[in-house]
Amino acid sequence: QVQLRESGPGLVKPSGTLSLTCEVSGVSITTSSRNWWGWVRQAPGKGLEWIGEIYHSGSTHYNPSLKSRVTISVDKPKNQFSLRLSSVTAADTAVYYCVRTSVTRWFDPWGPGTLVAVSS
Amino acid sequence: EIVLTQSPATLSLSPGERATLSCGASQSVSSSFLAWYQQKPGLAPRLLIYDASSRATDIPDRFSGSGSGTDFTLTISRLEPEDFAVYYCQQYGSSPWTFGQGTKVQIK
Numbered sequence: 742q743v744q745l746r747e748s749g750p751g752l753v754k755p756s757g758t759l760s761l762t763c764e765v766s767g768v769s770i771t772t773s774s775r776n777w778w779g780w781v782r783q784a785p786g787k788g789l790e791w792i793g794e795i796y797h798s799g800s801t802h803y804n805p806s807l808k809s810r811v812t813i814s815v816d817k818p819k820n821q822f823s824l825r826l827s828s829v830t831a832a833d834t835a836v837y838y839c840v841r842t843s844v845t846r847w848f849d850p851w852g853p854g855t856l857v858a859v860s861s
Numbered sequence: 862e863i864v865l866t867q868s869p870a871t872l873s874l875s876p877g878e879r880a881t882l883s884c885g886a887s888q889s890v891s892s893s894f895l896a897w898y899q900q901k902p903g904l905a906p907r908l909l910i911y912d913a914s915s916r917a918t919d920i921p922d923r924f925s926g927s928g929s930g931t932d933f934t935l936t937i938s939r940l941e942p943e944d945f946a947v948y949y950c951q952q953y954g955s956s957p958w959t960f961g962q963g964t965k966v967q968i969k
Binding site for chain 2: 788789790791802804805806838843845846847848849850851852853854
């Protein structure tokens with residue numbers, strides 16, 4: 742059974758960098774050749790926004806709306822992948838979910854999510 | 862990017878009733894690459910339907926999806942108490958992958 746779990750600071754200061762890690766269990770990122778691994782966020786009371794994705798080779802795709810501030814990386818020995826979002830503002834306050842992404846790009850499963858607040 | 866518009870925003874129904882949720886796309890979604898998710902308060906979304914009409918693993922057959930091009934529908938044939946939640950559609954035919962704003966199915 743594939744499981745994902747996000748971890749990282751719950752509070753980031755404005756203009757700082759948000760950093761989250763997603764630990765994957767039940768499957769190897771390296772050998773899961775039909776999957777990408779991604780991040781989706783949800784601002785409080787709002788809808789869902791796709792942030793970006795990474796393949797085990799290191800190839801990435803980002804949402805153009807966030808591309809200038811986002812970096813997604815993979816750590817194959819630890820079977821995890823990470824999100825960095827720079828120059829954050831209050832608008833980046835959200836629950837951040839990591840997701841396994843199918844080869845065609847639907848999302849399943851999702852991690853439980855972690856709330857990150859941007860505040861001084 | 863493809864904009865998805867879900868309607869209605871809120872659907873008030875009773876258990877046992879049929880629910881019909883719509884998702885309209887600003888341009889054609891290639892290969893019917895459209896998914897539906899269910900989200901309950903405080904929980905992560907759960908995949909229900911992918912490729913417009915394929916049920917995900919362990920999803921009851923009262924959930925069905927249909928549609929192509931720019932018009933898609935999620936139908937819940939008989940609402941169970943656990944089905945009252947928010948439902949999102951997502952297109953993955955054209956990057957960036959985008960979501961609709963959601964339809965809340967609430968108890969009447």
